[in-house]
Amino acid sequence: MADGGAESTQERIRAAATALFRDRGLAGTSVRQIGAAASADPSLVIRHFGSKELLFLETMRVEAEHQPLFDAPLNDMGRSTVRFLLDFTDATRSTFLALLRGSNEPAIADRLLDAHRDLFVAPLRARLTGPDAELRAGLAAALVGGLLYALWVVGDETLLATDHSVIVDRYGALLQQLITPTV
Amino acid sequence: MADGGAESTQERIRAAATALFRDRGLAGTSVRQIGAAASADPSLVIRHFGSKELLFLETMRVEAEHQPLFDAPLNDMGRSTVRFLLDFTDATRSTFLALLRGSNEPAIADRLLDAHRDLFVAPLRARLTGPDAELRAGLAAALVGGLLYALWVVGDETLLATDHSVIVDRYGALLQQLITPTV
DNA sequence: GTCTATAATTGGATAGAC
DNA sequence: GTCTATCCAATTATAGAC
Numbered sequence: 001m002a003d004g005g006a007e008s009t010q011e012r013i014r015a016a017a018t019a020l021f022r023d024r025g026l027a028g029t030s031v032r033q034i035g036a037a038a039s040a041d042p043s044l045v046i047r048h049f050g051s052k053e054l055l056f057l058e059t060m061r062v063e064a065e066h067q068p069l070f071d072a073p074l075n076d077m078g079r080s081t082v083r084f085l086l087d088f089t090d091a092t093r094s095t096f097l098a099l100l101r102g103s104n105e106p107a108i109a110d111r112l113l114d115a116h117r118d119l120f121v122a123p124l125r126a127r128l129t130g131p132d133a134e135l136r137a138g139l140a141a142a143l144v145g146g147l148l149y150a151l152w153v154v155g156d157e158t159l160l161a162t163d164h165s166v167i168v169d170r171y172g173a174l175l176q177q178l179i180t181p182t183v
Numbered sequence: 184m185a186d187g188g189a190e191s192t193q194e195r196i197r198a199a200a201t202a203l204f205r206d207r208g209l210a211g212t213s214v215r216q217i218g219a220a221a222s223a224d225p226s227l228v229i230r231h232f233g234s235k236e237l238l239f240l241e242t243m244r245v246e247a248e249h250q251p252l253f254d255a256p257l258n259d260m261g262r263s264t265v266r267f268l269l270d271f272t273d274a275t276r277s278t279f280l281a282l283l284r285g286s287n288e289p290a291i292a293d294r295l296l297d298a299h300r301d302l303f304v305a306p307l308r309a310r311l312t313g314p315d316a317e318l319r320a321g322l323a324a325a326l327v328g329g330l331l332y333a334l335w336v337v338g339d340e341t342l343l344a345t346d347h348s349v350i351v352d353r354y355g356a357l358l359q360q361l362i363t364p365t366v
Numbered sequence: 367g368t369c370t371a372t373a374a375t376t377g378g379a380t381a382g383a384c
Numbered sequence: 385g386t387c388t389a390t391c392c393a394a395t396t397a398t399a400g401a402c
Contacts, residue, residue: 213394213395213396214395214396214397215394215395215396225396225397226397226398229396229397229398230397230398234396234397235396235397
């Protein structure tokens, strides 16, 4: 416990589970695989975290990271938000996908809704004004989520082959109209 | 076999599997449950369809339905496309979700990509002109998919409580700009 | 075509010694 | 905190009688 190099077994299990769940999802990962990857006995996985699903919920959290959106200038926030999504770390992206694919489970669906709100809806909603700000924030978040869906769930080849700067410009311009309507 | 009232066992299995896969997904449905729901022996499920995953791929197809999009006037196609999505039958919607949640499996991911192309990309692409038509069709399909994502995967409560006509108007107007750019 | 029986494996989770 | 051993239920899939 006094040395900084060795992690505790609990932390090794947490790290192994995080990687496996991101890579193969909840159903595709077994408790035994987690134990093996952590060089720990499978029984310790349950002992430390209660159950496989609790461990999944414990590890599959999307961090609000740096959240540069709260500081972006309002008149460029459409582009900033698209760039924010495109610049997701692999960790954030794969965690999002694991939650999305596991969202048949109610507890996981709740967590996905949380992630969607924290990362997409809230930063947008905070900057919007007007009577329909709530609706516009919801639509804007859907629009951003559509990129996540098309690029990383569906894997649209046209979009995957397109420069990020082009997507930022074109898609961001549409998003901007929900942020600062011109009508 | 001369009467029209009784389905064959194979058809009963197909029908039961379709309903269960839509409702609980691939991982959440067992061969035994399918057999029980079809009043057939579980072994027949494998005998007739090869494996659980083959049966999933056999049953989880999205039909192009009526496809009203190919006839919609171009200058209203943004709204038409959004309405097209919002009017999905329960069958189409839940099949889409089953594919989406099962898309960790490569074969299922391929099927999801097919569905995305057939229902969203192709009808849009067919009507677009210009050098960047391919890109605009891809972005437009992403935008439409974002609504699917926000409403039915994430379950955004604000959007779920919003009149479809409002979503058609506001979101459709954005989509229209990719279909008939004004710049 | 259908069903009985079961193979062969794997799953999550637990008891209890150390 | 850790590990050995194991329980028990569930899984997909198959073999073979009828």
